[in-house]
Amino acid sequence: MASGIAPSPQPTSLAVRSQGLDKIFPNGFQALSKVDLVVGKGEVVVIMGPSGSGKSTLIRTFNGLETIQGGHLEVLGHHLDADNNQKVVSKIRRHVGMVFQQFNLFPHLSILENVTLAPIWVQQRDRQAVKERAMALLDHVGIREQAHKYPSQLSGGQQQRVAIARAMALSPQLMLFDEPTSALDPEKVKEVLETIRALAAEGMTMVVVTHEVGFAREVADRVVFMDEGMIVEEASPQTFFTDPREERSQLFLSRIL
Amino acid sequence: MAESPRSGPRSRQLLLRIRRGLFASPLDTVITVVLAVLCGGGLWSFLHWVFLQADWAVVVENIRLYIHGRLPVDQVWRSWSWLGLLGTLCLVTLMPAGMLPRPVLRLLPLLWILILPIGLLLLASGLGLEPVKSRFWGGLQLSLLLTLGTILMALPLGILLALARRSSLPLLRWLTTGYIEITRGMPLIAVLFFGQLMIPLFLPEGWTLNRVLRAVLSLGFFVAAYMAEDVRGGLQAIPRTQLEAARSLGLSPLQTIILVELPQALRTALPSLANQCVASLQSTSLLAYLGLIELLGISRSILGNPDYLGRHLEVYIWLALLYWLVCILMTSLARRVERSLNVTGHH
Numbered sequence: 245m246a247s248g249i250a251p252s253p254q255p256t257s258l259a260v261r262s263q264g265l266d267k268i269f270p271n272g273f274q275a276l277s278k279v280d281l282v283v284g285k286g287e288v289v290v291i292m293g294p295s296g297s298g299k300s301t302l303i304r305t306f307n308g309l310e311t312i313q314g315g316h317l318e319v320l321g322h323h324l325d326a327d328n329n330q331k332v333v334s335k336i337r338r339h340v341g342m343v344f345q346q347f348n349l350f351p352h353l354s355i356l357e358n359v360t361l362a363p364i365w366v367q368q369r370d371r372q373a374v375k376e377r378a379m380a381l382l383d384h385v386g387i388r389e390q391a392h393k394y395p396s397q398l399s400g401g402q403q404q405r406v407a408i409a410r411a412m413a414l415s416p417q418l419m420l421f422d423e424p425t426s427a428l429d430p431e432k433v434k435e436v437l438e439t440i441r442a443l444a445a446e447g448m449t450m451v452v453v454t455h456e457v458g459f460a461r462e463v464a465d466r467v468v469f470m471d472e473g474m475i476v477e478e479a480s481p482q483t484f485f486t487d488p489r490e491e492r493s494q495l496f497l498s499r500i501l
Numbered sequence: 502m503a504e505s506p507r508s509g510p511r512s513r514q515l516l517l518r519i520r521r522g523l524f525a526s527p528l529d530t531v532i533t534v535v536l537a538v539l540c541g542g543g544l545w546s547f548l549h550w551v552f553l554q555a556d557w558a559v560v561v562e563n564i565r566l567y568i569h570g571r572l573p574v575d576q577v578w579r580s581w582s583w584l585g586l587l588g589t590l591c592l593v594t595l596m597p598a599g600m601l602p603r604p605v606l607r608l609l610p611l612l613w614i615l616i617l618p619i620g621l622l623l624l625a626s627g628l629g630l631e632p633v634k635s636r637f638w639g640g641l642q643l644s645l646l647l648t649l650g651t652i653l654m655a656l657p658l659g660i661l662l663a664l665a666r667r668s669s670l671p672l673l674r675w676l677t678t679g680y681i682e683i684t685r686g687m688p689l690i691a692v693l694f695f696g697q698l699m700i701p702l703f704l705p706e707g708w709t710l711n712r713v714l715r716a717v718l719s720l721g722f723f724v725a726a727y728m729a730e731d732v733r734g735g736l737q738a739i740p741r742t743q744l745e746a747a748r749s750l751g752l753s754p755l756q757t758i759i760l761v762e763l764p765q766a767l768r769t770a771l772p773s774l775a776n777q778c779v780a781s782l783q784s785t786s787l788l789a790y791l792g793l794i795e796l797l798g799i800s801r802s803i804l805g806n807p808d809y810l811g812r813h814l815e816v817y818i819w820l821a822l823l824y825w826l827v828c829i830l831m832t833s834l835a836r837r838v839e840r841s842l843n844v845t846g847h848h
Contacts, residue, residue, distance in 0.1 A: 307749055337751040348746035352764045352842075361760060362750040414751065 259283045259320060259418050259449045260306055266314030266326075267301055267473075275301040276473045278315065283451055285417075288444045290460040290481075291453045293470035294496060299453045302470070303420045306451065307340040308333030320417055338366065341411030345423040347403040349395040349410070355382065356391040359410045367414065374413075381409040385439050401432030405439050412443075419443065421452040457501065461485060469493045550814075559812040560819045563803050567823070570639015570794050579630065580642050583620045587645065590616055591830060595837055617649050635711040639794035641823060647717060647785040647795060648827075652778050654721030659728025660767075664758065666733060677729075684726035690787050692723045697791055716788050724781050731773040735766030768842050775835030779828055786824075796820060 260283040267276035275298045283289050291299040304310040306319055311328040318324070319336045349358050359378040363369050382388045385405040387398075395403055404424060411419060421440065425433040437459050444450060444463050454460065460467055460481055467484040469477040469492075477490045485501075488494050523533045560567070569580040590612055598606065624633055624646075638646070665677040684692070696719025700710060710718075739762055747757040767774070789798035800816050803809060809816075 309745055309749060334751060334753070337749060340749075342746075342749040344742065344746065346742055348742045350743065350746070350761055350765075352768065362752065365756050365760060366751040366753075410750070 257285050258318065259285050259287070260451070261318040262302075262305075262315065263317075264315035265302070265305065265312055265317060267298070267305060267310055268313045274473055275310075276305070276312075279473070279475055281468065281475060281478075283418075283449065285449050286447050287465045288450045288452065288463055289466050289468060290464035291451065291468045291470060292455065292460065292496070293476075297470040298473040299470045300422050301473075303342075303422060303451050303453055306418070306420055307337050307342055309342075338414065339417045340420060341414060341416035341418070342420045343404070343407050343411055343422065343424050345426050347395070347400070347407045347427070349403055349407055351395050354392050354394055355387060355398070355406050358395070358406060359413050362410070363413050378409070378413055381412050382406070384412075384442075385409045386435075399432060400428045401435045404428065404432075404436045408436075408439055408443070417449060419448055419450045421450065421454065423453050423455070425454065425456060455500065457485065469496065471496070555815050556812060557815060559803065559809040559815050566640060566799050566803060567796065567819075568641045570643055570799050571637045572633065572639070572642075573637065576631070576633055579623045579633075583623045584642060584645075586619065587616055591834065594834055598841055614653060617646070617653055620646055620649070635713045636794075638713060639799050641796050641827075643713070643793065643795040644782070644785050645827070647713070647720065647788065647793075648778075648782045650717035651720040651724055651781045651785070654717065655724035655728050655777070655781070656774070658721065658725035660732050660763065662725060662729035663732035663736060663766075666729065667736065681726045681729055684723055685730075687723075689720075689723055689784055690790070693719050693787055693791055695719065696722075712791070712793060716785075716791065716793060720781065720784060724777055724784070727780075728774060728777050731770040731777065732766055734773070735768070735770035736762060738769045739765050771835070771839050771842065775832065775839075778835065779831050782827060782831065783824065796823060 260281065262279055262281045265276050265279040265281075266274070268274050279298075279302060281289075281302070291302065293299045301310055305312050305317060308324070308328065308330075312324070312326055314326055316323070316325050320339050322332050322336050324332050324336070349355075350361070353361065356375070356378055359381060360371070360374045363374040363377070364371055379388060379391060382391055385408055387402055387405055387409065390398060390402065390406075395406070398406065408424075424440065425436050428436060433456070437456060440450070440452065441459070441463055452459075452464075462481075464481045467479055467481050468475055469479075469484065469488075469490070471492050477484065477488060477493045479489070483489075484493065485497065488497055524530045565574075565577065568584075569577050572580055590609075593601070593605070594609055594613075623630070624638060624642075625635070662677050662681060665673050666681065668674050668677075693716065696715050697712065700715045700718060704710060743761055743765070744757060747761045752760065785795055786797040788795055789801055792798070794802060797820065800820055804813060804816055
């Protein structure tokens with residue numbers, strides 16, 4: 245296999261390509277079966293589906309948080325299959341940012357330290373430069389004044405914006421969002437979605453798992469609907485929300501709209 | 502109740518509170534009176550003994566022995582300078598964080614590590630000084646040296662053991678689990694005897710280790726097993742999602758341990774670790790039974806002097822006071838560390 249051997253990845257306009265992806269948990273539960281998905285560079289893909297449909301699992305395979313048991317995965321030119329080569333995974337992680345439902349900021353580090361941690365230790369960049377860039381990123385998400393506070397002193401919405409800045413600090417080529425607003429109070433959802441929307445406007449490639457229909461309508465280039473570990477339907481937001489093809493999509497939409 | 506303790510003048514409030522707290526019902530009154538009589542009587546006879554009957558000569562005349570052991574009189578300044586350094590370090594550490602410049606604050610952990618070799622250099626030899634044989638080391642100074650040595654050895658070892666115990670390598674995991682379980686299953690005094698007798702057998706030919714170092718090694722290995730469990734508890738308290746965040750940022754497993762897991766685990770484990778440190782101090786007294794003349798050992802040998810026949814009570818009360826003072830010092834140091842880790846009101 246070519247995985248991990250090619251010195252530099254082929255130039256490609258693809259960010260992610262999964263082919264026949266299988267994820268089977270140790271307890272035998274098949275979370276993903278034969279998932280084929282392509283995400284182009286600069287594209288914003290929103291994944292929707294009922295809980296337990298495998299949408300979080302799918303994007304977690306993209307940066308190796310979940311191993312895969314079958315099929316093939318290409319992320320930013322790096323190839324991964326069921327051997328889950330850790331060297332390839334760590335190469336992928338250097339270029340992929342991820343934002344979690346529960347923010348997962350490091351509670352023992354200040355906001356600024358949360359953002360500078362990876363650039364300093366993973367990319368080993370100059371501390372001063374990293375700090376300046378981190379402050380710029382925090383400014384960008386509107387948290388500059390809180391840089392020296394600790395995560396527990398911030399609201400959920402603010403913490404999630406810090407988490408976005410932290411992921412952006414590695415200058416990723418792909419951002420993964422795993423239900424970024426599901427743990428937030430309703431009035432905080434907007435500020436986080438605004439931040440994500442601004443990123444999309446800058447041309448960032450993103451895969452977003454979310455239940456926010458309004459956001460998907462406005463920002464997504466494509467909506468992917470999953471159920472029971474499979475992709476049921478892929479469509480443009482206009483088509484998906486007004487005229488879904490599959491019965492299961494119609495049922496799902498009738499429940500959430 | 503109709504009357505609130507908040508009404509009325511202050512003295513009346515106090516009276517009310519006392520009445521409600523101590524004499525609310527006939528039973529409460531009986532309990533209060535009985536306890537007061539018991540405590541008062543005990544305290545009275547204790548004070549009576551302390552000031553009128555006890556003969557404190559056994560303490561006063563031997564202060565030098567209690568503090569420095571049998572260090573030759575012309576070398577006592579070496580012991581004093583170390584104790585002085587240690588005391589200064591304690592004071593600086595206990596100062597409110599705001600009063601210390603940042604560089605000093607950063608240096609503190611290093612200074613705490615260095616204070617041990619400095620003590621050994623000052624006592625043993627080095628610095629062009631005449632060497633003092635380890636059998637002359639003793640008293641409070643030796644107790645402190647043993648405690649510090651034990652903690653500085655047990656803490657890093659305990660952390661490594663805790664990490665090894667959850668390693669993905671089965672052999673390493675089994676070995677550390679076995680080590681921790683077996684060590685915790687043995688009485689400390691047995692471990693100490695074992696150490697004094699067995700360590701020389703394992704050393705390469707021609708090597709010797711003095712009794713003090715053998716004692717520190719045995720104590721360190723013993724306490725490390727307990728500390729490992731405290732650290733493991735702290736590690737288990739970290740949510741899995743923290744590790745996922747670290748991995749998704751590309752941190753290596755080692756970086757994740759050092760930058761994300763240990764800082765959080767140690768913070769959680771700190772109260773229990775401080776507990777182990779205090780217990781280590783008390784454990785050093787067992788070494789009196791292995792011929793070391795640390796605080797308890799030197800006291801026993803003073804009691805062996807016919808001049809002080811039957812002065813056990815005075816000596817042991819004095820000892821209790823000394824150990825208690827060192828304990829208080831250690832707990833306040835621990836609290837200081839806890840506070841400095843907690844500046845943020847972290848949940």
